[in-house]
Amino acid sequence: MGKNFKMLAKTLFGFEEILAKELRNLGAGNVAVGTRNVSFEGDLGFMYKANLCLRTAIKIIKPIHSFPVRNEDDLYRKMYQMEWTDFLGVHDTFAIDATVHSDQFTHSLYVSQKTKDAIVDKFRDLEGKRPNVDVKHPDLRINVHIHQNQCNVSLDSSGASLHHRGYRTATNIAPINEVLACGLILLSGWDGQTDFLDPMCGSGTFLTEAAMIACNIPANINRKGFAFEKWPDFDADLYAKIVQASLNKVREFHHTIVGYDKAPSAVRKAMENVENANLSDYIAVKRQNFFMTKKQTEAPLHMVFNPPYGERLDIDMENFYADLGDTLKQGYPGTEAWFITSNLPALKFVGLRPSRKIKVYNSHLESRLVKYELYAGSKKAKHQKKPS
Missing domain, CATH: 3.40.50.150 (Vaccinia Virus protein VP39)
Known part of the structure; x- marks a missing residue:
């Protein structure tokens, strides 16, 4: 079995306890309920299984770094210091989703821009080339969350929201998520x-x-794909086994x-x-x-x-x-x-x-x-x- 790591499943208000129960039933470790989210631990295969099988999750994100941040320059410097080549190549594309709840940082788009600048500058300095941004179909989707003076950086393993099951092609005036x-x-x-x-x-x-x-x-068996399928460490054989085991x-x-x-x-x-x-x-x-x-x-x-x-x-x-x-x-x-x-x-x-x-x-x-x-x-x- 691979090494376990922490993940966060996002959900809708009021569904936290249901999602926690789903995670425990799937075999997650250290399940802890938050507000509109549930944290848990599992290995790479469990991350695949969580995306495939969870019914009440909207996103599964994998935290990769956390640090205190004072201002925009501090944010840029610490983002620049991260080992982005572990997750991204110069020919890959990326996108950044930022959320902020802070007195120092009030504009999520500005945080996204600063993070993007730090990443492309790091690649230019290292390799003389830079990866491009693609907000619709990126190879890597990065999640930045700032709460007051704490910044958490995560990778979005899901891609499009998990409510996009893949079976609904026809809708009416007021379709329900x-x-x-x-x-x-x-x-x-x-x-x-x-x-x-x-x-x-x-x-x-x-x-x-x-x-x-x-x-x-499995809730998402009809989806076209997940973001983790574009990650450098994607294990196609392991994913196929997870799908088959779930269908069994x-x-x-x-x-x-x-x-x-x-x-x-x-x-x-x-x-x-x-x-x-x-x-x-x-x-x-x-x-x-x-x-x-x-x-x-x-x-x-x-x-x-x-x-x-x-x-x-x-x-x-x-x-x-x-x-x-x-x-x-x-x-x-x-x-x-x-x-x-x-x-x-x-x-x-x-x-x-x-x-x-x-x-x-x-x-x-x-x-x-x-x-x-x-x-x-x-x-x-x-x-x-x-x-x-």
């Missing part, structure tokens, strides 16, 4: 042991993520996953994305208006969906949420229904009391993931004594 969708499904407790319904499925993201969880399919853990699924949408275009897009993910055997997509449906079986049903918020889709919010509550009450006994909304005042029109509310963010929108338990028969009736 794949990592967000998957995290919500995991927060809802879905484990593939019941039927699943997304009654407003849009482009089918919840359906696809639910099926991948149920079948234990795929399991069968013995329930149904169904999506409804009333728009024919959404149904077509959802079916296309499901097919791209090679999950057509597990998922059925139907043109249906949820408000005109009833539960199809007496078996327990798990429902997760993303109704319109009124942000990007214009709807009559009061009537919409009232209809939603009525449909659940009247047509879906024996169901755990979860949905996300940023329109918190609209929840009172549902006419049901949520048994859970979890604070999450959909992009910049503060939202709630709410749970409604629909009992088979009246909940009150179960607790009332029969008249003597």
